[in-house]
Amino acid sequence: MSQCLAxxxxxxxxxxxxxxxGFVLRRRERFLKTVDRLTTWFIYLFLFMLGxxxxxxxxxxxxxxxxxxxxxxxSAAAVIGSLIPAYFLHRLWIRKDHDEE
Amino acid sequence: xxxxxxxxxxxxxxxxxxxxIPGLRFLNxxxxxxxxxxxxxxxxxVGIGGDRRTQRAMRSLDxxxxxxxxxxxxxxxxxxxxxxxxxxGLKLREVLAVGSGFGYYSLSSVIITQIRGPxxxxxxxxxxxxxxxxxxxTAPLLARYxxxxxxxxxxxxxxxxxxxxxxxxxxxxxxxxxxxxxxxVLTLLVPVLVTLLLR
Numbered sequence: 001m002s003q004c005l006a007x008x009x010x011x012x013x014x015x016x017x018x019x020x021x022g023f024v025l026r027r028r029e030r031f032l033k034t035v036d037r038l039t040t041w042f043i044y045l046f047l048f049m050l051g052x053x054x055x056x057x058x059x060x061x062x063x064x065x066x067x068x069x070x071x072x073x074x075s076a077a078a079v080i081g082s083l084i085p086a087y088f089l090h091r092l093w094i095r096k097d098h099d100e101e
Numbered sequence: 102x103x104x105x106x107x108x109x110x111x112x113x114x115x116x117x118x119x120x121x122i123p124g125l126r127f128l129n130x131x132x133x134x135x136x137x138x139x140x141x142x143x144x145x146x147v148g149i150g151g152d153r154r155t156q157r158a159m160r161s162l163d164x165x166x167x168x169x170x171x172x173x174x175x176x177x178x179x180x181x182x183x184x185x186x187x188x189x190g191l192k193l194r195e196v197l198a199v200g201s202g203f204g205y206y207s208l209s210s211v212i213i214t215q216i217r218g219p220x221x222x223x224x225x226x227x228x229x230x231x232x233x234x235x236x237x238x239t240a241p242l243l244a245r246y247x248x249x250x251x252x253x254x255x256x257x258x259x260x261x262x263x264x265x266x267x268x269x270x271x272x273x274x275x276x277x278x279x280x281x282x283x284x285x286v287l288t289l290l291v292p293v294l295v296t297l298l299l300r
Contacts, residue, residue, distance in 0.1 A: 011212075012293050014139045018146020025151060032151040039144040040104075043207040046141065047108050048115040050210060050226065053219040055119015060220055067220070070191065071199070071227035073184050078200040078228075079235055081180020082254040083247055085172035090248030093165065 138215055158282040166279050170286040173254050194298045199225045201294040203257030203287040204232035209295055216299045236264045244271040253280045260284035
């Protein structure tokens with residue numbers, strides 16, 4: 001399964017191609033709305049499939065609580081980690097704006 | 102928020118179908134999802150490229166704004182690194198990859214599942230949904246005590262859409278451009294970082 005994705009640039013190429021196409025077609029409002037709706041349903045389908053692969057895997061169902069705990073620990077750490085540089089950046093901006101006045 | 106609930110509903114429905122309808126199990130064996138993922142990335146790209154806010158954010162680009170997503174990337178990786186020490190069941194790069202979803206749970210969980218299977222995929226899904234929920238709930242406190250950039254940093258990739266309303270509400274309208282810019286940069290980096298880390 002991983003072979004397709006192994007060269008990560010390959011995946012990103014699709015994203016970049018999409019951005020270019022979207023930019024070219026940026027005035028086609030109805031087209032963009034259709035793409036948006038399609039993306040949403042695509043994601044619903046993917047998440048349903050992910051749920052399915054969880055449901056048929058008794059090991060995941062049994063350990064759902066542990067997995068959830070790990071998930072929350074990771075996201076809390078990621079958020080706290082992001083807040084620290086954001087705080088200093090904010091202080092820096094304020095001081096700079098103050099000096100310029 | 103409404104969107105997240107629908108997504109969780111689909112995910113939950115998938116779990117229940119998987120548990121109670123064994124006849125559906127063949128679905129998991131078909132490997133159409135590889136092409137579907139490339140298709141999904143293309144569609145997401147079209148959405149970003151065609152979005153007026155993207156063009157506006159790119160036009161107002163200046164060095165100070167660029168520092169915001171950089172701070173989020175650095176902080177997220179350092180934070181994930183720190184917590185990885187306390188999660189013995191997971192490899193360091195798996196934890197970093199989950200963190201690198203930056204709250205963009207739909208795409209990151211799909212990619213993680215593709216590369217590493219559903220166990221890490223579920224952790225990625227829950228961790229990144231949690232990031233969005235935490236941001237929505239704590240935005241007023243963050244803006245008040247840690248400055249106006251804090252809700253943007255907490256929101257990560259979601260700062261461009263789902264958490265943008267609370268950011269505007271509590272950090273101020275003048276932070277909308279910073280939020281959208283940071284959100285776009287992080288959104289674009291999700292597939293890059295997640296695949297690079299899990300490779």
